[in-house]
Amino acid sequence: xxxxxxxxxxxxxxxxxxxxxxxxxxxxxxxxxxxxxxxxxxxxxxxxxxxxxxxxxxxxxxxxxxxxxxxxxxxxxxxxxxxxxxxxxxxxxxxxxxxxxxxxxxxxxxxxxxxxxxxxxxxxxxxxxxxxxxxxxxxxxxxxxxxxxxxxxxxxxxxxxxxxxxxxxx
Numbered sequence: 027x028x029x030x031x032x033x034x035x036x037x038x039x040x041x042x043x044x045x046x047x048x049x050x051x052x053x054x055x056x057x058x059x060x061x062x063x064x065x066x067x068x069x070x071x072x073x074x075x076x077x078x079x080x081x082x083x084x085x086x087x088x089x090x091x092x093x094x095x096x097x098x099x100x101x102x103x104x105x106x107x108x109x110x111x112x113x114x115x116x117x118x119x120x121x122x123x124x125x126x127x128x129x130x131x132x133x134x135x136x137x138x139x140x141x142x143x144x145x146x147x148x149x150x151x152x153x154x155x156x157x158x159x160x161x162x163x164x165x166x167x168x169x170x171x172x173x174x175x176x177x178x179x180x181x182x183x184x185x186x187x188x189x190x191x192x193x194x195x196x
Contacts, residue, residue: 029165029166029167029169030166030167031095031096031099031100031103031166031167031168031169032092032095032096032099032168034096035096035097035099035100035168036100038097038100040104043097043100043101043104044101044104044105046097046101046115047097047098047100047101047112047113047114047115048101048112048113048114048115049063049066049114049115049118052066052114053111053112053113053114054112059111059112059114060111060114060117060149060152060153061149062114063114063115063116063117063118064114064117064118064121064145064148064149064152065145066114066117066118067117067118067119067120067121067122068121068141068144068145070118070119070121070122071121071122071124071125071141072141074086074122075122075125080126080127083122083123083125083126084123084126086122087119087120087122087123087176090119091119091120091172091176093119094115094116094118094119094168094171094172095167095168095169095171095172096168097115097168098113098115098116098168098171098172099167099168099169099171100168101113102167102168102171103167109163109170109171113171116171116172116174116175117148117152117175119172119175120148120172120175120176120178120179121144121145121148121179122179123176123179123180123183124144124145124147124148124179124182124183124186125140125141125144125183125186126183127183127187128140128144128186130190131186131187131190132190132193132194135190140186143186143189144182144183144186147181147182147185147186148178148179148182150182151177151178151179151181151182152174152175152178155174155178156181157177157181158177159174159177159178159181160174162174162177
């Protein structure tokens with residue numbers, strides 16, 4: 027199976043595509059747009075996913091990621107830049123995956139601590155792109171824009187759960 031840029035996003039107006047991909051001024055006007063996009067993703071999680079089951083989070087995140095693939099890939103084409111830093115929709119849709127099963131983490135960890143830790147771990151994996159995450163950016167179009175962020179979020183989630191497991195051993 028060969029991945030290609032979804033065609034449905036071609037029909038969308040440029041202002042809409044770029045506006046969604048950058049979250050308006052968030053990606054275009056602020057310094058460190060990836061960090062601001064990640065903070066927007068944290069808010070997105072807190073408002074829409076905080077009480078969601080793992081299954082609901084996975085389904086909603088898969089739908090959002092597919093929509094982001096179309097929009098972010100189309101924004102790449104229209105801005106004539108490969109994975110431009112001002113595109114932050116990919117961070118937003120990936121962040122909820124950092125918190126899969128977050129309610130099963132130790133009760134000694136306050137929710138705000140889990141959210142801060144998940145955010146920081148996501149930024150770590152998103153910026154450094156270890157564990158083969160960097161290779162995902164070579165996927166075509168929006169797939170490469172979104173896949174590395176999804177992988178960074180899943181690595182952050184795994185790290186949170188491993189830390190919780192290690193804590194139970196001590």
